[in-house]
Amino acid sequence: MLRLSASYTLFLACALLLQGFAGSSVRAAEDDTADGESPAVKKTYRKAIKDGVAEYEARHFEEALSYFRKAHQIYPNARTFRGIGMASFELRDYVTAVRSLTAAVEDQRKALSPDQRKETQDLIDRCRLFVAIFTLKILPKDAQVIVDANPAELEPDGTLMLGLGAHGVEARTKGYRTRSLSVPVRGGERKDLQITLEPAVSAPRQTAAFTSNAAFAEPSNPPVANHTNSMVWFVAGGAAVAVATGAGIYWALQNSELSSCRNPPSSDVVEWRCKTESSLVVQRNVAAVTTIVAGAAAVTFVTLGILARKSEASHAKRHGDLACYPGLFSLSCVTSF
Numbered sequence: 001m002l003r004l005s006a007s008y009t010l011f012l013a014c015a016l017l018l019q020g021f022a023g024s025s026v027r028a029a030e031d032d033t034a035d036g037e038s039p040a041v042k043k044t045y046r047k048a049i050k051d052g053v054a055e056y057e058a059r060h061f062e063e064a065l066s067y068f069r070k071a072h073q074i075y076p077n078a079r080t081f082r083g084i085g086m087a088s089f090e091l092r093d094y095v096t097a098v099r100s101l102t103a104a105v106e107d108q109r110k111a112l113s114p115d116q117r118k119e120t121q122d123l124i125d126r127c128r129l130f131v132a133i134f135t136l137k138i139l140p141k142d143a144q145v146i147v148d149a150n151p152a153e154l155e156p157d158g159t160l161m162l163g164l165g166a167h168g169v170e171a172r173t174k175g176y177r178t179r180s181l182s183v184p185v186r187g188g189e190r191k192d193l194q195i196t197l198e199p200a201v202s203a204p205r206q207t208a209a210f211t212s213n214a215a216f217a218e219p220s221n222p223p224v225a226n227h228t229n230s231m232v233w234f235v236a237g238g239a240a241v242a243v244a245t246g247a248g249i250y251w252a253l254q255n256s257e258l259s260s261c262r263n264p265p266s267s268d269v270v271e272w273r274c275k276t277e278s279s280l281v282v283q284r285n286v287a288a289v290t291t292i293v294a295g296a297a298a299v300t301f302v303t304l305g306i307l308a309r310k311s312e313a314s315h316a317k318r319h320g321d322l323a324c325y326p327g328l329f330s331l332s333c334v335t336s337f
Contacts, residue, residue, distance in 0.1 A: 045074040052083055061090040077109035082120055089123060094130040095163045099155075101127065132189035134160040139196045143173040160193065171195045233305030240298035244291050251287035 052067030068083035085100030101124045105117055112120060136158065138145065145152040145160070148168055155161055162185045172178040176197035183193065 041074060045071050048074070049079075049083075052087075056083070056087060059090075061087045065091065075109075076107075078104045078107040078112050079110045081107055082112065082116065085120070086123065089127055092130075093163070094127045095161050097127045098124060098131060098161065128188070130164055130187045132162050132185040132187065132191075134162065134183075134189075134191065134193035136160055137192055137194040138171055140173060140176065143171045143176070143195070143197055146170040146172065169193070169195075171197060173197065176200055230305050230308035233301050233308055237298050237301030237305055240294050240301055244294035244298055247287050247290035247294055251284055251291055254284040254287055 048067045048071035052064045052071065055061075055064035055067060065084060065087035068080055068087060072080035072084060081100045081104035085097045085104055088094075088097040088100060101120050104112060104120055105124070133155075136145065136154075145154075146169070147153075147160070147162070152160055152169075162183065164185050164187055167183045167185065168180060169183050170178060170180040177200050179195055179197055181195070
């Protein structure tokens with residue numbers, strides 16, 4: 001009977017001890033619930049924390065980070081910051097780890113215990129070995145800083161924190177040339193990052209100009225029209241007309257001579273005249289080509305002479321008109337705005 005009583009007493013003691021542990025677990029879970037929220041929200045928060053811890057212990061750090069962030073959206077506090085920071089550290093996102101762990105130490109909502117605070121601070125010190133802190137010295141001061149194609153996220157003290165690796169940093173602002181540079185981070189750097197932008201030089205508004213030799217070149221002094229230019233073109237046109245006329249007459253003569261060679265009036269002279277047929281053909285063809293070229297040149301020269309004369313007559317046109325000034329071997333047109 002004594003033995004049964006002792007066994008029964010031991011059973012009761014164990015039951016009470018287990019009940020005490022269960023009560024402690026429930027209170028711990030209740031401490032991690034969102035204050036002032038509905039039971040459904042508290043349940044969601046508590047489940048996110050529980051799942052995050054389970055994934056973290058299983059070394060599934062990306063999944064753990066997702067759960068801790070979900071809990072943080074429901075009720076941000078020191079514990080959720082700590083979970084995010086620890087998962088980020090394991091994922092080697094040291095910048096996020098430093099920010100989240102620092103917030104965990106400072107946040108008074110569900111503040112960390114002294115032991116948790118010390119462990120968190122130690123982890124912060126480890127993370128700082130893998131980041132660089134840059135004090136920005138940008139001129140002009142209103143320039144926007146872009147890091148890896150995204151707007152820079154500065155720290156509360158205005159510094160720029162970057163993780164390990166090479167980063168593209170760009171500074172830009174209106175009226176200045178954009179400047180880009182590569183910033184390598186090996187970890188632990190604490191230094192200045194100085195970027196000075198140069199003013200953008202706007203291209204002066206130029207007078208539109210074009211010539212036959214160089215297009216869109218603005219002459220320092222517009223060509224001055226005079227009657228000499230038009231007379232040169234007319235004289236050249238007259239000379240071309242004379243050449244074309246002479247070549248045409250010579251062509252006609254050679255063509256007639258070639259016809260006589262091919263169709264002699266009597267058989268007595270066939271042998272003598274037809275021996276020159278090949279040279280007559282060449283001379284006739286040369287005369288024909290010369291006639292065509294000289295005629296085209298005459299038309300061109302006369303046209304340029306007419307344009308030159310018109311330009312000379314309207315040299316004092318109103319501002320903004322297009323003026324063309326033919327030269328000896330070029331045609332220049334100038335306008336202003």
